[in-house]
Amino acid sequence: MSMRTPLNRARGSGSTKDGTAHWWTQRVTGVALVPLTIWFVFSAISLAGADYTAFKAWAGNYGHAVLLILLIISIFQHTQLGLQVVIEDYVHKEATKVTMLIVMKFIVYLCAAACLLAVLKFALGN
């Protein structure tokens, strides 16, 4: 007879294996993106039609770089979680689903890495 409680046996065995982590992270990144995207929209407005010098001055600002890093992490984490649900909802063939999930995650991480490197380049100078 097992001495483990029913709750202990159930933990980590749900359909997603990670309980509420997915749902919760989606909310936390969503909350973070409220002020971050509002800031980014104002920045994008100021950069409409801007030349390279103006762009570099904006992106090279230390505070802007910090906000951009937070924005990028939140955007891609939120995107990855959201697209995962979309794929899981509509793709029912297991092999296709897993392949699409992996390809989607690879693209998301590739974009995130490229964005972060670009921001670091502006912030740390050439």
Place this chain on the structure above:
Amino acid sequence: MESHKRPLSPHIGIYKPQITSVLSILHRLTGIALAFGAILLTYWLSAGAYGPEAFARAQGFMGSIFGRLILLGLTFSLFYHLCNGIRHLAWDAGWGFELPKLRATGWLVLILAIVLTGVTWVLAYKAAGLMS
């Protein structure tokens, strides 16, 4: 696992579109659109990191008619997803599930997204010197 031919929930096509269902689908569609927007953001930032010529090309693309149409769609998607996302957070807190409230916040979110998109573009055109 082979699934049997079980009766499925009523097909979505037989429902009359309602503000609640249409906005729910729109949240998902704008989310997908914004994922492509994130790729565009990656292109823009990377072009900036690559050098002046690449950045000028990226700005040229964004400023073209085609680029502007994409950005307009993305601006609306962003504001809609943002406003409706806040509506979702209110639901998570247990607020706003009554039907009259649900419909009212739905229309509010839609109108707000359209207004904010318009305001953003007027400000951007002014910032770019295309409008006095």
